[in-house]
Amino acid sequence: MGVHGGPTGTTRRALRTTLAACAAFFVCLYGLDRPVAATYALFGVVSMAALSHVPGTGRQRAAALVRTAPVAWALVTVGSYLAVRTWSAVAGMLVIGFLLAFAAAAGPRAAGAAPGLQLLYILPCFPPYAPDTLVERLAGVTFGLALLVLAEAFVLPEPRAPAYRELAARAAVIAARCAGELGREPYRLSPASARAAQAAGESLRPFRVTEAERPAGPGLRDRALGHAGLAARTLLGRLVNLPAPPPGERPPDPEPELLPALARSATGTAALLRGPAAAIDPARTADDSDALRLVRARATARGADERPTTAARGLRRAAALEAADAALAFSTAAELAVRGRRADPPAETDPGRFWYAGQRAPRLWWHRLAAHAGPRSVYFQNAVRISLALAAARTVAGVESLPHGFWAMLAVLSLTRTTAAQTRATVRLALTGTLVGALVTAALLALVGGRTTVYAVALPFVMLLAFTVGPVRGVGWSQGMFTLVVSFVFAQLAPVTWRLAEVRIMDVVIGSLIGTVFGLLAWPRGAQEELHRAVALMLARAADTVEAATAGVAAGGSGAIPDDRPLQLAVSLAESAFAQHQSEPRPAAGTAPDWQAAILTGHHVLWGSRRLLGRGGRRLPGGEGGWLRERAGAVAALMRGAPDAAPPEAVRAGRAVPDLAPPRFFAALAWLDSLTRDVEHWTASGAGPEQRIPTR
Structure with missing residues (x-):
């Protein structure tokens, strides 16, 4: 149960996935008599809801699904044509598998969607290889994704976590309060203000923020918002550590103007971050930052005459100018985050610091991906590892004509981890769970036989249990329960016997072995080293x-x-x-x-x-x-x-x-x-x- 007695996030997602997957499957199979569309509708939902981990609330995921739908159509189309021949399917797996995995460099949203998109390309590897059914396949995927979007948007909505813009705005308010306090006697922060500033700075650490709200994407607004967070943390740190003036002395000359101007600038930055872009007058919101920029320029000019000053005064003046610089960077980054390419940074702004201002999305994406196109990037390492493993699994499935070869590739995709130790532990649990699930499945298939009504009635309950228990109890339970789910699905598509469970075990073993081998060969220590x-x-x-x-x-x-x-x-x-x-095992907290x-x-x-x-x-x-x-x-x-x-x-x-x-x-x-x-x-x-x- 959730904090307020409602369903947990896992239960919510399981309910949405089950509703969308079963509704799409039953409508296509029993209502329209389209088994191909039914298969693609169900696995389209499962891929993007169960295998993917798109962060955020249901409505945020729904928006992400709408944006990824064209990519899903392209992958199903390409996969359908390349799957006809083993060599073209393997080549496609190498290229597309690498590109989808490498897209994780674009941030947690792209990384979360990548596994599900991989499955949509893998799905056409399930025989028969029939490109002539492409229209039906695309219709099934589209129908399934449409129902999933509706379920995510309207079924059991959950509250949204605090936005990063709001966290940055709170930091700006606290910075303004601290600057005002430092500008009055005794010209130092109270312990309560220092603690508040430190807490506000800590709240802006990216990994203290939920993935959905984390500004980690390559776009201009995400870059600017992340930059604003860094500037805010720097500003708060400089204010907390601002040296006190000598006892009985007033601060150096620039400060009576500088700190009040800094406080006004921070207050304006908070208002900018909290208000809708359309409701803010750019000229008015720039006034406070322009005033701070003018005061800082005068203070800098006074120091440019190179006349010696005392250590106490010189250090306090320098620290105050550092704080002003951070406040101006905060203001400029916030304006870019709110207004995007419509923002107009001041002419004297350091172009190296805000190089991304005014850049279009394709260039910014290229800049991010090009920076990671090398063996020292963990995104590059992961993309190489998973694409090679998927290509090897597709080769085995094609050469050996595995009847359910895509299960082997699904095992590679879902069980391969970024470290060899993780992969071995995951595979051991997965094989145990699959074996137990296969034994239960074999018994049920032998007992129920060809009575498809039983499978249809049981499928929603089994699926709901699988997607609720699996994420909580671990990969062993996930694999065991998923074995039941896929068996109940295929039992409705064509006559099956208990030997379907045997095929499932064989494919998972093959995929697990391939994943383990490539986990050992390709950067086995992951991000640790x-x-x-x-x-x-x-x-x-x-x-x-x-x-x-x-x-x-x-x-x-x-x-x-x-x-x-x-x-x-x-x-x-x-x-x-x-x-x-x-995301990898690491020492206990505090070490x-x-x-x-x-x-x-x-x-x-x-x-x-x-x-x-x-x-x-x-x-x-x-x-x-x-x-x-x-x-x-x-x-x-x-x-x-x-x-x-x-x-x-x-x-x-x-x-x-x-x-x-x-x-x-x-x-x-x-x-x-x-x-x-x-x-x-x-x-x-x-x-x-x-x-x-x-x-x-």
Whole structure:
């Protein structure tokens, strides 16, 4: 039962699937006497409702089903023609199997739909191979999906989880409150406000958000909303850690204007995120951010004269400017998320940070997929693994003329996991469940015989039980109950004997063995190893960027920003490896490193280096420039996980901070301080150097 006494999410989905599948099957078979349409209608529902895991409420899944219907038609069409010959079917399985699995790089919605779409391509591999029945097949799939859309939309609706836009808006409200508090005596946050800011930042972590609300897609709005979440977390972190002014002193000159302007900008960002795009006046909502941008520009100009300032004032001023920068990034990203391509980022906005602004969907999709088109991407690894396994199963089914060969491919699809250990454990449970289910099925088929009315009456109850119990009790129960379901279905389509259960066992064994072999041969450790490697590579590149950016500040220059695409790619690969890692067995809670903290460090390096290098300035005096290089080297050594790296306390307690220095010195120092806190959090969570895989 649910929290309020209603049916659970699993029960809701089972009821919807059973209603749609049985209604479509019975109408096509007994009402229209179209067994082919009945088969495709039922398996169309099962593929997209039981095998797929499209996240969200029923209405959200219904919308996703409508968008994927053209893909389903194309797959059934292509599969029907390619299945006639074994070689073309195998080639199609390699290509289409890879493309559908690789589409998981586009986010959880595409990843959730991929297994069901794979099944719709596999389904025509069930003999007879009859492309001339394509119209009937498409009609059956369309009818089944239409009933499923209606069931998802209207049967037992459930409440929607808080949208990411709302979570970001709440964070903006809290940021505004914190900025207002920091601008008044005693110019520091109360413990309650600090806790609220930290909680709001934690709520925006992608994996604390339900998959349906997570901004993980390649489109402009999803990218911008994810960017807004990162900016909000950075803003809240900078406000919480804003250094207090010396006792008895007021904050530096820019702050009386800067923090109130930041609060107004955050309030406007919250209103933007909460309101419908059509009801918001772009000119009015941009005023607050423009005011903050003007105040920040004046504050930056005051520091551009390079006149020395004290450490306390310089660090607070630099931290306040960092917070302002994060607030402006938050505002710009929120506008892009709400207005999409209609948004007009300010002319001085860093084009590297918001490179996706104004881009069309095909280019953004290509950018996401191209970034993962290599053996270091877990999405690429999974696509290779599953496509090879499916092609092998299709080859065996074609060469050996298995009567129900698509069951072998279905076993590969449903039992192959991202690690060899998971696959072996899953296969063992699945074979046990299939064996028990087959024995029960054989007994029932022998007892009932050809009385199809019995199977028709029993099918809804068996299907409801299978889709309710299977997801809760595990893969063994799922396979056993599904054996009963498919046997009751085929017993209504054609005369069967108890030997159908024997065929089911044989096909599942073949598919399981193939899945196990390819699980052992193709990246058997899944994301476990890849995540360590990806994070180590990202931190190594971040360390290089820290040293290069700090050296650039010390040397001065015209403000040119170097190419940071290698670090951007490393951050993207680390994020995808972490996403898969979440679905794999891992140590008990509290013992695993905080991988998200490490990934956020990579983002902070990107943002901070661009901000510092973009301002330019004169060369720092030798002592101050050397001090920054030494500090940057220590932070970089911590990021690389060097065995002899000094601990964070020793990094801070080395040479004393100069009493007087130019503002640019303190801007770089504030950035290095924030990165040190990031690394402290990362290393404190259990990520010692011995847990990282060398990248050089």
